Every structure is written in structure tokens, then in C-alpha cells.
Amino acid sequence: MAYHLQHSRSVLLAHLLMGIALIGTAGWANALAADSTSTTATTKAKALKTYTVREIVAHSDRRSDFRALRSVEGAAIYEAKKTELITPDELAANRAANNARQVFAKVAGLNVWESDGAGLQLGIGARGLSPNRTANFNTRQNGYDISADALGYPESYYTPPVEALERIEVVRGAASLQYGTQFGGMVNFVFKRGAEDRPLEVTTRQTLGSWGFWNSFNAVGGTVPVNAEKDSKVNYYAFYQHKQGNGWRPHSGFGLDMGFVSARYDITSALSLQTDYTIMRYVAQQPGGLTDAMFAQDPQQSVRARNWFMVDWQIAALTLDYALSAETRLNSRFFGVWSGREALGNLERINVVDFGKERTLLSDQYRNVGNETRLVHRYPLLSGISTLVAGARFYAGWTRRRQGDAPSGNAAEFRYLNPDNLENSDYVFPGSNIAAFAEHIVWLTPNLSVTPGVRFEHIATLANGYWRQRVFDFAGNVVADTRIHEQLERVRSFALFGVGVSYRFDTPSPKGLELYGNVSQNFRAITFSDLRVVNPNFKVDSALRDERGFNVDVGLRGNISSWLNVDASVFYLQYADRIGNVLRADEPPLYLPYRFRTNIGDSRTIGVEMLLEADFTSLVRELSASAQEPTWNVSAFVNAAVLDARYIRSNDPAVVGKFVELAPPAIVRSGITATWEQFQATVQNSTVAEHFTDATNAVRTSSAVNGIIPMYSVWDVSARYGFSLWERACVLEAGIGNLLDARYFTRRAEGYPGPGIIPSDARNFYITAEVRL
Helix, strand or coil, X not given: CXXXXXXXXXXXXXXXXXXXXXXXXXXXXXXXXXXXXXXXXXXXXXXXXXXXXXXXXCCCCCXXXXXXXXXXECCXXXXXXXXXXXXXXXXCCCCCCCCHHXXXXXXXXXXXXXCCCCCCCCEEEECCCCCHHHXXXXXXXXXXXXXXXXXXXXCCCCCCCHHHEXXXXXXXXXXXXXXXXXXXXXEEEEECCCCCCCCCEEXXXXXXXXXXXXXXXXXXXXXXXXXXXXXXXXXXXXXXXXXXXXXXXXXXXXXXXXXXXXXXXXXXXXXXXXXXXXXXXXXEEECCCECHHHXXXXXXXXXXXXXXXXXXXXXXXXXXXXXXXXXXXXXXXXXXXXXXXXXXXCCCCCCCCCCCCCEEEEEEEEEEEEEEXXXXXXXXXXCEEEEEEEEEEEEEEEEEEEEEEECCCCCCCCCCCCCCCCCCEEEEEEEEEEEEEEEEEEECCCCEEEEEEEEEEEEEEEEEEEEEEEEECCCCCEEEEEEXXXXXXXXXXXXXXXXXXXXXXXXXXXXXXXXXXXXXXXXXXXXXXXXXXXXXXXXXXXXXXXXXXXXXXXXXXXXXXXXXXXXXXXXXXXXXXXXXXXXXXXXXXXXXXXXXXXXXXXXXXXXXXXXXXXXXXXXXXXXXXXXXXXXXXXXXXXXXXXXXXXXEEECCCXXXXXXXXXXXXXXXXXXXEEEECCEEEXXXXXXXXXEECXXXXXXXXCCCCCEEECCEEEEEEEEEEEEEEXXXXXXXXXXXXXXXXXXXXEEEECCCCCCEEEECCCCEEEEEEEEEX
């Protein structure tokens, strides 16, 4: 195994060095044109008189599709934090399928799970944290929560369509102070707004792809004046999306329908009110997992024809934004989630033959409401304009989770055979959260800032229900059946602290370069899935404890020259009482392996994350001293992360010193983009090193639930061309995913959509036609 890991690192290092060499000699990377400058105390004082929050910028490095977040954006502080901002419309990528490895290609260190080829669910994790349904990030859209239960079950079964997004904001672990108790940070999907200069604009995008893939995205939006004297107007945006396909593997068909409507009423230039409503439903057949031997034989095969998954999601939100004065702004968001998911099928190990008996149905209902109110205030202090963001959060969640027998056929029958007396479990999980937080930017000098922060949390989680312990003989007959009632309550209050420091160089060379550091405490509560699930591949320790720790970041970002940009950082993640999976075996006589979820111990992750971007056109223009703007551009990027994640303390001596599960020791992504007038083409590569799926570092198991994820490397090609047809703006997009037809997988699942190895899609294509009216 040591050889395998060494070999993976060697191959990845070769990729990285090759990419850096390309940039150093040819000057490729994304068009940056960053003209960041430090703001002096005088200009800050002038800006105070004409205040809008989006104008508060300590530095701003512009890029076509990617940059860091500004110091203050909206009602949030991002000073001295590791942040990324993605602009999807500028990407040549498969946006119809929410292709995460393309969309997030420049976010260093993201591990992407590919559970389906249509982008029905997003699975991303950072810095050695599980990508499972993005549960280690606080996931939001337009600033409010969208996960199942942000407190007790922070998994995202719903993913906003990339085609509808104006931007994607990513904040790493320091986001805990403003956004709550997650080690991974925060991801915020910001939807587009309607056209500002006309009452109606219609956009339609139609995509066809491999294996019967069809995506229809249709949007309308515009701005309607109400009172010109008060600068009063209504901006609206709405879309409907339908997506369907057969999938690469048998038994992989799906159908999705989604709608979204948003209206923002600018009552005056200082006061606005926005309401959003989202509804989504999809049904997908799941082909199940494979063993290692089956994957080696034929990764396209499926041995499960009776597994189905259904998601219903509804989100409503109301946002008030009020500029109380030139210096003070109030933002208040009310939101609610009314949603559910149904998982139907055979949960038995993939190496056990499915004899067509009754299936298992896991049904969840999620009901939660909340409010988050923030106050932004700016005032002169010391060497500049200080910014204070303070707020409070009130949240209440209610989840009902049931598990029992369902019909034995192949159809998508999401019903229980005995709804009043379930064979496995029936629980209700109420929970509540009250939090208060504050962060404050203080400019000690015109170039040096310090940003302290604090968050107080009060969390109450309860569980009330029963589970049944059934024992079967070798013929499958029930020989013992015990019904166990449980009432659990956990209440805790605590504080999280953090501080960030930033220094901006203002000399001509380097230009717009920032050195920053941040340390923030983190906390993660145990989730509902950690309390009670009946699964032969998966068992949970009844004595689980919450997780605690902290993140440290030290980074350098900005423009080294007019053509070269860097965003490099070193981080340290300390994780106490880390919850993870270890390999255990059943009682005799079977001794079958399963995952045991428990507080494994304390882990630490040390890593380096780096993004290099260069603009070849800017380099040529600089060398030739030409002022003429060319019609062509060639750029490239290299994005790399190297991690060393290990368990440093544990009650299990066999775990101490082992690698943390789901923490690839290296991830390298690179790409080249060429643009000529209205044509753009991008070639990207994503290479992920071999890594483990459990804390015991098992290489292979008979059930395939545990084992290594072998190193994989995937190439993608995408292109787009914009033109005018009958005075209408049109765009054609096309691409090939997995260009070299690699056979690989990114995850091993203990339950749905497995159990076992989940193969990623083979070579595939797509073509998109867009018309804007």
C-alpha cells in the first residue's frame, strides 16, 4: 500500500510540475486583468458618504470566471478568509449536467463525488472532509439555508441548476463564525436576476447528450418601473427546468422537474423586499454498487433493478434589505423548507444475491423555519473605515424518519406494507438553534487590517421514537423481535472565537498582492443519521459525541504581474472526537464486514492549496509594449492541493497514525482556455490520488463498502460560440466528458445509491443551443 500511495504522489507531482512549467514558459492561465489597489484612509472616508455595501472593497482582483470574494459583500465580512467566487456564465463547461469537476475546477482541494451523471445531487468536500451530499459545508442559496436540516441533518438532496446561477461563493472553515457550525465552510448559490434594462427577457436552453439525456431550461425576467421619483421598481426572475435521461448503466433512468420564482421590490433606493420560492421533484432509478471484482470485469453492469430514489423539495424565503443611513444597513432573511426524500430498494450487501423479497423503504420528512438578521455598520477608526457585522439566527427544525418493509416488485412503489407497525424504526427529531455573532474589520494602517470575530450558539436536539431489533434464522424466519423505545435530548451552549489578519502590498511590483492569516474555532453536532439507521452494511455507536476543532489558514493571493495571478495557502485543521468509519465484522458464523460509525479519535490535517493563473495575451502585450487589445486569448491554470491527514489520538491503537478516510493526499486540476472573438474552448484535467474510505485503511473488502479509491485522471473538452441570429443573441455549446474514456470511481457507498462501488460515467457528449429573446 505504501508503494501505491508513493506512486500516486509521484504521478500527481509530475502533473503539477508540468503545469507549472507550462505557465512559467508559455504564460498560460485565465484572463485576470486584476488591478487591485489598497484603499487609503482618505478615499475610504470619501466612500463613506456615498455608501453602498458592494462598494466597500479593500481589494478587488477581477477575473473572467473566478476571483476571491471582496472584504465585504452584501451583509457579510470575508476579510482575511480563504474565499472563492465562481461566475458560471463565463465557463465553457457542461452546465446542463451541473458537472462539478468542471464548475469547481479552480477551487483548490475539493474532492468531488460523482454519484450520477446528471448532476441531481452535488457532493463536494474540502480538506479531507466527506463530500457526501456536501454535508460538511453550510449550503445556501441567495443567502439562506437549503439543506434538509441545517442543525441535525445538513445534507443537500437539492442542487440549484448551474444554468440559473449568477455566482457561486465558497468560504472555507473560517465561515463558522458567521454561518454556523461546519468544519468545511459555506457554499452559497446566488441566482440570476431579471434584466435591468427591459420589462421582459426570455432565455431558453436546450441540451441533448449521451444515453438519452435531455435538459430543457427556460427562464424569464425583467424590471418594471413603479415610481421613478422614488427609484421604485420590481425586478423578477423565474425559470422552469426539465431533465431526463437513461444513464450510462442499466437501471439508471431519471426525471426531474424544477421551478423557481423570485421578485424583488425596490420600494425606495434604500429599502427593498425580495421573495423566493423553489420547488423541485425528481425520481431516479439506482443501479446499485459493484464489488471490486465486478468493477474490474465490467463497470457498466448493474445487479440491482429494484432500487429507486425520490426527492420533493420546497423552499420559501423573504428578504428585507434596508439602508438605515449611509453608514448602516440592515438585512433580515426569513426562510423555510418543506421537503422529503424516499429511498426504496435492497440494502443488502452487493455480494449477496437479490432474491426479490420485500424491499426497504427509508422515508424522511423535513420541516424547518428560520430567520437570520444582520446589521452592517461602518465608521472611521484609526487608519481607515472600520466595518462591523453583527447578527442573530433563530432556527427550528422537525424531521420524521421512518424505515420499514415495502413491496417486493421492481416498480417505484414508495409505500410501506405495514405503515402503523414498521419493521425497523419510526423517529421524530425536533431541534432548535439560537445564535448571535459578530465580526469587525479594523484598519491598523492603510494596508494592515485585523478582523476578530465571535459566535455564541445554543443548540437543542431531541429524538423520540422506536426501533426494532429482529433476529433471523438461516431460512430468513424471524426468531426474535424486540421493540425498543427511545427518548433522547441533548442541549449545549458554547462560544466560537476567531481572528484574521491581512496585509496588502501597494508597491508597483508586486501589484495587488495580499498576505493573510486566519484562525477560527469549529463545532459540528452529531446528526440524525448518527442516531438510528438499520443497515447491514452500517452500524452507529450509541455513545457518539459532538465534534470540535479549529482551522488555521495562512495565504498569499493577488497579481504577481499583469499576466500572472496566484492564490496559495497553507492550512492546519484540528479535529477532536472526529466521527468516522472503521471496519468491523459481524458475529459468527458469518463474520461479514461492515462500517462502524463512531468517535474514532483526534485527527489533524496539514495541507497546501495553490492556484496559479496566467494570461498569455497579457504577457505578449507586455513584452511587445503594444496598447492594442487583441481579438484572441490563450490562458491556463494549475490548481493543486497536497494533504497529510492522519489520526493522532484514538482509543483504538490500530487507528493511530493511519490516514484519515476520504482525504486524497493530492488533487491536481489544470486547464487551458483559448478564445477568439466569440469562440471559446477549454480543455481540463482532474487527477485525484489514491485514498481510503475508512479509518482502518482497508485496501479491499468482500462487500466493497470499504477499500481504496484508486487514483484516477479525467479529461474534459468544452466549447462555446456566441452569435446573433435575426437580432437575437444565440449561443451554441458542446463538449465531451471523460474524453479518454477512463474507467474509474470516486466513492464507495454503504447504502443508497449502493452499496458498493459507484462507477463514474464513461465518455459522453453534450450539445446545447441557447436563444435569448
